[in-house]
Amino acid sequence: xxxLRPRASxxxxxxxxxxxxxxxxxxxxxEHGLLLGQxxxxxxxxxxxxxxxxxxxxxxxxxxxxxxxxxxxxAREEERxxxxxxxxxxxLLKEKRKRREELFIEQKKxxxxxxxxxxxxxxxxxxxxxxxxxxxxxxxxxxxNEDCERGNDSKKVKVQKVQSVSQNKSYLAVRLKDQxxxxxxxxxxxxxxxxxxxxxxxxxTTVNKFLSLANKRLPVKRAAVQFLNNAWGIQKKQNAKRxxxxxxxxxxxxxx
Amino acid sequence: MGEFKVHRVRFFxxxxxxxxxxxxxxxxxxxxxxxxDGTVEIYNLSANYFQEKFFPGHESRATxxxxxxxxxxxxxxxxxxxxxxxxxxxxxxxxxxxxxGGPIWSMAASPSGSQLLIGCExxxxxxxxxxxxxxxxxxNFDRQKSRILSLSWHPSGTHIAAGSIDYISVFDVKSGSAxxxxxxxxxxxxxxxxxxxxxxxxxxxxxxxISVDSAGKVQFWxxxxxxxxxxxxxxxxxxxxxxxxxxxxxxxxxxxxxxVFHFQLVPVTSNSSEKQWVRTKPFQHHTHDVRTVAHSPxxxxxxxxxxxxxxxxxxxxxxxxxxxxxxxxxxxPHRRLISCSRKRQLLLFQFAHHLELWRLGSTVATGTVEAxxxxxxxxxxxxxxxxGTSAGVHLHCTVPAYNFPVTAMAIAPNTNNLVIAHSxxxxxxxxxxxxxxxxxxxxxxxxxxxxxxLQRDTPITHISFHPKRxxxxxxxxxxxxxxxxxxxxxxxxxxxxxxxFPPTNESDVVQRRTAHAFKISKIYKPLLFMDLxxxxxxxxxxxxxxxxxxxxxxxIKKKKFGT
Numbered sequence: 001x002x003x004l005r006p007r008a009s010x011x012x013x014x015x016x017x018x019x020x021x022x023x024x025x026x027x028x029x030x031e032h033g034l035l036l037g038q039x040x041x042x043x044x045x046x047x048x049x050x051x052x053x054x055x056x057x058x059x060x061x062x063x064x065x066x067x068x069x070x071x072x073x074x075a076r077e078e079e080r081x082x083x084x085x086x087x088x089x090x091x092l093l094k095e096k097r098k099r100r101e102e103l104f105i106e107q108k109k110x111x112x113x114x115x116x117x118x119x120x121x122x123x124x125x126x127x128x129x130x131x132x133x134x135x136x137x138x139x140x141x142x143x144x145n146e147d148c149e150r151g152n153d154s155k156k157v158k159v160q161k162v163q164s165v166s167q168n169k170s171y172l173a174v175r176l177k178d179q180x181x182x183x184x185x186x187x188x189x190x191x192x193x194x195x196x197x198x199x200x201x202x203x204x205t206t207v208n209k210f211l212s213l214a215n216k217r218l219p220v221k222r223a224a225v226q227f228l229n230n231a232w233g234i235q236k237k238q239n240a241k242r243x244x245x246x247x248x249x250x251x252x253x254x255x256x
Numbered sequence: 257m258g259e260f261k262v263h264r265v266r267f268f269x270x271x272x273x274x275x276x277x278x279x280x281x282x283x284x285x286x287x288x289x290x291x292x293d294g295t296v297e298i299y300n301l302s303a304n305y306f307q308e309k310f311f312p313g314h315e316s317r318a319t320x321x322x323x324x325x326x327x328x329x330x331x332x333x334x335x336x337x338x339x340x341x342x343x344x345x346x347x348x349x350x351x352x353x354x355x356x357g358g359p360i361w362s363m364a365a366s367p368s369g370s371q372l373l374i375g376c377e378x379x380x381x382x383x384x385x386x387x388x389x390x391x392x393x394x395x396n397f398d399r400q401k402s403r404i405l406s407l408s409w410h411p412s413g414t415h416i417a418a419g420s421i422d423y424i425s426v427f428d429v430k431s432g433s434a435x436x437x438x439x440x441x442x443x444x445x446x447x448x449x450x451x452x453x454x455x456x457x458x459x460x461x462x463x464x465x466i467s468v469d470s471a472g473k474v475q476f477w478x479x480x481x482x483x484x485x486x487x488x489x490x491x492x493x494x495x496x497x498x499x500x501x502x503x504x505x506x507x508x509x510x511x512x513x514x515x516v517f518h519f520q521l522v523p524v525t526s527n528s529s530e531k532q533w534v535r536t537k538p539f540q541h542h543t544h545d546v547r548t549v550a551h552s553p554x555x556x557x558x559x560x561x562x563x564x565x566x567x568x569x570x571x572x573x574x575x576x577x578x579x580x581x582x583x584x585x586x587x588x589p590h591r592r593l594i595s596c597s598r599k600r601q602l603l604l605f606q607f608a609h610h611l612e613l614w615r616l617g618s619t620v621a622t623g624t625v626e627a628x629x630x631x632x633x634x635x636x637x638x639x640x641x642x643x644g645t646s647a648g649v650h651l652h653c654t655v656p657a658y659n660f661p662v663t664a665m666a667i668a669p670n671t672n673n674l675v676i677a678h679s680x681x682x683x684x685x686x687x688x689x690x691x692x693x694x695x696x697x698x699x700x701x702x703x704x705x706x707x708x709x710l711q712r713d714t715p716i717t718h719i720s721f722h723p724k725r726x727x728x729x730x731x732x733x734x735x736x737x738x739x740x741x742x743x744x745x746x747x748x749x750x751x752x753x754x755x756x757f758p759p760t761n762e763s764d765v766v767q768r769r770t771a772h773a774f775k776i777s778k779i780y781k782p783l784l785f786m787d788l789x790x791x792x793x794x795x796x797x798x799x800x801x802x803x804x805x806x807x808x809x810x811x812i813k814k815k816k817f818g819t
Contacts, residue, residue, distance in 0.1 A: 028550055089407045182336065185358050186337075186359055189335045189361075196453055198809070198810065202812075203812065203813045204812060207805060207806060207809075209809065210810075210813075211805065211806075213816050217818055225802070225806075226442060226806070
């Protein structure tokens with residue numbers, strides 16, 4: 001507990017202005033002197049520190065007198081300001097996010113087919129027809145199909161393709177979900193074959209070594225078919241080249 | 257003949273794709289070959305092994321199984337889960353039917369040819385009925401635990417053997433249930449962590465099942481009891497394919513090391529009636545995996561990752577032992593993949609999915625997109641000759657039909673003579689304005705070609721003419737190019753066909769006596785294309801085999817003594 005000699009506060013006006021609770025300054029002064037019921041050691045410590053700093057800087061002048069109330073008020077102001085800024089930031093971010101979402105929705109809407117064609121597709125009979133190669137508007141059709149499926153009472157799991165109803169029949173609507181599944185299975189099958197023929201446990205060698213075996217057994221032994229490995233240390237070679245170029249430039253500069 | 261400056265082009269980066277399946281059709285003596293890039297080729301084995309039909313393909317339609325059904329119908333199945341039927345007349349795909357079983361690993365046509373069986377990724381075996389215009393799903397057999405990698409019908413059509421991973425099952429066709437399940441050892445007399453994949457099965461009429469697997473074993477099983485009868489360890493790597501002859505007295509297997517083994521049923525002793533299967537001949541014609549084999553009545557056919565198609569006639573099955581009994585190795589395409597523009601000095605290279613245009617003398621390349629077929633246009637633009645897949649040549653009139661397909665055609669610039677080369681190495685010259693064969697062509701036919709000319713392996717793929725010398729015809733195949741001088745006498749069988757450079761110290765008289773019409777040079781080989789750019793310049797596009805091999809996938813390691 002630090003004993004302070006009671007001092008008259010230099011700036012009572014500012015303290016009043018800063019105080020939220022509206023306590024009279026005289027009471028504050030008395031409390032300040034008694035050091036009773038300090039809200040936090042930090043609030044009491046702050047004015048002390050300020051006084052000390054003031055002492056160090058201005059030796060001949062008397063240190064700035066700050067009441068506890070003023071300091072507390074200052075601190076509260078700070079906190080309020082900080083809270084305000086945080087709130088403002090949050091609201092700004094929210095607005096930004098909202099705007100972005102709206103933008104995305106708009107873009108999606110723009111990408112979707114016009115409503116007329118979509119209506120036709122949903123009412124068209126769903127039969128299996130031949131697969132079609134990649135289409136431009138597949139992505140949106142998939143979304144539309146999913147929406148339709150959700151809306152339909154009877155979910156036909158086996159249905160894969162939607163028949164095109166447009167007059168010119170220049171495109172076919174294909175459900176992408178099934179294509180992905182089929183592609184995934186095909187990839188898995190190819191991975192199986194690759195693993196069983198070229199995977200770990202198989203006794204494979206490179207074509208270079210295979211063809212060089214003959215060279216090893218010739219009466220006059222020759223080098224391997226592909227003796228140089230040009231793919232070795234590419235990064236190192238590139239770095240060396242760059243360094244050499246820079247060094248040359250530097251040398252030219254210093255020479256001049 | 258004169259001296260020429262030659263543009264020797266070796267940068268055509270043509271790499272053929274690996275052979276995946278081979279199917280032999282007994283009735284028409286034709287071979288269907290499918291490759292990993294989805295192309296299917298039909299070879300006519302009786303027309304000097306000429307590739308007569310070609311279906312371009314796509315990687316997504318890569319086939320895993322190919323088979324002929326009744327009525328010359330060709331079906332293929334692949335990892336995209338579809339069964340494709342090919343229209344051999346219109347040269348297109350008739351239809352592709354999804355089998356709804358996931359990727360299809362194997363397919364077999366019934367001995368009667370009216371049913372089709374496929375083995376799928378999910379372990380199901382599906383039976384399809386072949387109707388006159390399509391195929392129709394009939395039913396599913398019992399579903400198995402792992403993917404069905406190989407299928408084989410019993411010759412009577414009552415049972416089916418299906419090879420899977422670590423086991424073989426035997427199904428009864430009528431009920432569709434699995435009657436036997438034989439567990440395959442993972443390693444010959446040992447244990448192994450790697451699963452044993454049964455790459456091929458064959459069902460013989462006496463109930464024996466022959467299986468080949470990834471441990472390098474060929475095993476004989478008795479289907480009635482489900483027991484192993486005999487086991488042969490023939491390789492250190494996978495044995496990937498098996499094909500049985502129609503008479504069931506011999507079969508052929510292909511291994512991943514590139515070796516092809518021939519097994520035969522021979523009597524135990526010289527006069528006993530008991531027979532046993534003995535491994536008789538090994539053939540090492542491949543460097544990489546032999547993924548498919550076929551057995552025709554007289555020869556063994558094999559193809560694999562090293563892209564060669566090897567046809568080995570069996571000596572004991574042939575009656576006449578002439579040049580036909582030699583090994584045929586088909587490496588280079590039988591079609592022309594390169595075109596040349598003389599005036600602009602440009603070369604057009606045809607790849608599977610793109611074209612490359614190169615200017616001679618510089619090295620800038622540009623690309624475009626296209627398609628191809630066998631046509632010949634006369635330089636003055638008046639005549640067009642087209643050759644279909646059958647043997648006829650059609651012009652505004654029709655050339656008399658010949659039973660061998662056409663391999664190359666060209667129309668001479670001034671005389672408008674159509675020169676046709678056939679797959680049996682016959683060359684005809686037909687005069688279009690006069691609508692009959694020229695006199696020179698008749699004399700050649702009467703005289704006959706030199707026997708060495710007729711014994712050439714590869715077909716002539718390009719014919720061209722010299723602008724200033726109408727008596728010269730320039731043609732080439734994969735291993736030689738030849739200038740035929742129509743003014744010189746024809747060689748008979750006794751003269752040397754392949755002339756070395758004419759020796760200058762010999763007298764003129766001798767030279768004139770030995771000179772003949774066929775001037776052949778074997779300097780540039782293997783030759784994919786050769787043409788006359790102008791009077792003094794030739795362009796020759798070669799494709800060294802080493803360059804192709806350098807781009808193939810890794811082969812099996814072989815330990816050789818001393819390395």
